[in-house]
Amino acid sequence: MINRETLYKYAKAFGVELDDNMLSRFRLYASELISTNKKYNLTAITDPDDIIVKHFIDSLAVLKFFDLEYGDRVIDIGSGAGFPSLPLMIAKNGMLETTFVDSVRKKLLFIERALKVCGLKAEIIHARAEELSRDKAYRETYDVATARAVAPLNILCELCMPFVKVGGYFVALKGASDELDTAKNAIKVLGGKVESSVSYKLPNGDSRSIIIIKKISQTPTAYPRIYKNIASKPL
Numbered sequence: 001m002i003n004r005e006t007l008y009k010y011a012k013a014f015g016v017e018l019d020d021n022m023l024s025r026f027r028l029y030a031s032e033l034i035s036t037n038k039k040y041n042l043t044a045i046t047d048p049d050d051i052i053v054k055h056f057i058d059s060l061a062v063l064k065f066f067d068l069e070y071g072d073r074v075i076d077i078g079s080g081a082g083f084p085s086l087p088l089m090i091a092k093n094g095m096l097e098t099t100f101v102d103s104v105r106k107k108l109l110f111i112e113r114a115l116k117v118c119g120l121k122a123e124i125i126h127a128r129a130e131e132l133s134r135d136k137a138y139r140e141t142y143d144v145a146t147a148r149a150v151a152p153l154n155i156l157c158e159l160c161m162p163f164v165k166v167g168g169y170f171v172a173l174k175g176a177s178d179e180l181d182t183a184k185n186a187i188k189v190l191g192g193k194v195e196s197s198v199s200y201k202l203p204n205g206d207s208r209s210i211i212i213i214k215k216i217s218q219t220p221t222a223y224p225r226i227y228k229n230i231a232s233k234p235l
């Protein structure tokens with residue numbers, strides 16, 4: 001069971017004020033994560049204090065640097081067990097229109113259960129990102145795309161930016177390494193412009209960064225390419 005006070009205190013340090021209802025939802029989410037993880041490997045992080053810091057606070061850090069608005073249409077690419085967008089939904093009281101996308105169905109079944117125990121609603125899609133963004137219903141229709149721990153930034157941009165509408169943002173959660181230089185060309189080709197890149201530390205001292213890319217023009221229809229080409233010849 002996670003410690004409510006610890007979560008509250010750490011979130012507040014990132015400028016996020018969690019109320020009782022939100023703290024209860026985080027507890028339910030953590031319990032579901034721990035129990036499901038005993039049957040199916042969703043995450044290597046299972047200690048309750050580590051879940052608070054490395055999953056919940058790591059995800060909530062987005063709110064310190066990016067102004068996510070109620071009603072925003074958000075797509076989480078390679079969402080795994082729901083990070084970062086399920087914590088963001090909880091902190092925004094469910095008032096985000098979120099789509100979770102992953103190529104592994106079992107992870108999505110977990111998200112479905114986690115949403116249910118938290119009393120939240122979202123769209124869940126089993127697909128490869130590079131295939132889904134070719135569908136008109138999803139291409140350039142999102143205010144925000146998020147991704148954590150999915151691929152290097154130059155590859156990730158091609159997976160995520162086609163979903164973002166012009167004027168929207170791609171928010172990439174990254175570790176300590178500076179990947180911006182190698183991704184500059186991809187960002188430009190895909191219609192983006194770096195809005196900001198911030199580095200910070202988690203409460204345990206681990207270094208993280210968040211890169212915020214604004215979509216300033218449409219992504220050319222040639223992108224995304226098939227995954228083999230995205231990965232072997234990154235833009």
Ligand code: SAM
Binds near residue numbers: 103148
């Ligand atoms: N974002 C989660 C987190 O931070 O805990 C999960 C990270 S996990 C290391 C990467 C996830 O991305 C996996 O669940 C994998 O199935 C998914 N993934 C990788 N490439 C993908 C693609 N092209 N389309 C959809 N999902 C993808």
